Amino acid sequence: MNEQEFAELSAAAALHALSPDDERRFRTALAVHPEWRRIARADAEAAAALALPVPPVTPPRDIRSALLSAIADAPQGDRETASAPPAPTPAAETRDRTDDGGRDAASRPHSSAALPQDTPAGDPQPAPRERRRGLRILFALAACLVLLVGIGMGATALSSYLNRPAAVVALEQIEASGDAQQAEVPVAAGGSATAHWSASLGRAVLVTEGIAAPADGQTYELWFVRGDTAVSAGTFSVDDGKATAELRGEMKAGDAIAVTVEQSGGSPTGVPTSDPVIVIPTA
Template identity: 60%
Template sequence: MNEKDFAELAAGAALDALSPDDQQRYHAALAAHPEWQSIVDADADSAGFLADGVAQAVPSPDIRAALLARIAVTPQSGDVVLSDSAPDSMPDPAPGETADAAPVADSAPAARDGDDAPKAPAHRLRFLFALAACLALLVGVGAGAVAINTYINRPASVVALEDIQAAGDAQQASVSLESGGTATAHWSASLGKSVLVTDGIPSLAEGKTYELWYVRGDTPVSAGVFAADDGEATAVLAGEMHAGDVIAVTVEQDGGSPSGLPTSDPVVVIPTA
């Protein structure tokens, strides 16, 4: 991932608008390129400025009067009144209708001339207020649900990486790959967790996968397999990390080494001591 692509993800992260996949790519890229933290900080400052820099707008008192006047003359049959003024005369009410609408309509122009606004029937106002409240509730619940869903559905590797970075004894080490990419191990001895973040690791042929290992002395312990998407991966190592373990990666067949031992030379070797 280049700096331009990361800047786009950082802008989305500042607005809390990244998908789970993009959030994983964002964290992986930041872990591999800590020098891009300045981009993250700048976007966070910009988002805060946009949120705090908008002055609260006070609506004009005329808006309420005009709204109530329009409500008062709006038929309840579903028809829409397009005219900006009430008609000079009202037609005779149809059989079954009341003549209450005419006096209400006559009061509408007075409201537009600045006089007291007419009061719409209470049941109409209750309906409109309830509708507005429901819309506000739906918008709030919808936005909150998206944010909660995004947070809950974070990949396990991203959760583990965040836990490690928040630990008081968090450590990391990076190595360069033959392909020109980098691999960074993050670990916390107190948590017994470690995560490997790669950027620019080669894609493998069909039927092959990367396998993670904890190497304790001369004993390799399998820690799971992972695949790289366009050279990028954030993989949490399975099992508990021990102080002094070496984190290694080999290329194995799909599903990992059948013998439980590495079958190829490691492509990544990162000591943690």
């Protein structure tokens, strides 16, 4: 038995799927080749992982098609060569024609000397190749289940990362830039506001902590203040006093960042209709 044949039996043994004969071959091979215990141990650990309880999760939508595609593209072994009988050598053909007055060699009794000389004494005889292959595929599918469980457990975290709000992504990009700056101011009604910006990116994000939500029918509106001109930069809402809002449009050098309270949807005139509740200079 070679190592590949043992690995096929080991996979099925880990799943308790061996026949009595195969179980005997497996145990004998393990005794003759103790160095193969690492294979059996790894298969047993993989099979044990299948029994571990995991919280229900939803794997990525395309994982099934990706897995099936990988299985379809994987090499399928030596099916054709295993099913075809080996071609006789010229010496064997001559011997078959001449031995015992031309009688067919298949009619002669077989001798134990015809056994392969490289079969180690004490090794069990190999199981049929197709059956062993089937057992290995069975374990491979089980291992795929373990992989899917692992992917599923990380799917929620991965989904949360990929679906981050645009303002959070913008804040990360600003903080990663070489010229990132920030300034914090207290809010008169309570809480604080911090502006993050990058001149090279031309982007700014406002982060609030502990500020009051506007009254019904009202919203906060962001502004770039350039000298005597206020340029609307979008509206935002707060959740439990917290907000992370990216200012819409390109920030210019020297702009101040301001926030006013406007009617829902923003100022109808395009200019502030109330005094700012937050002003953060950037110059």
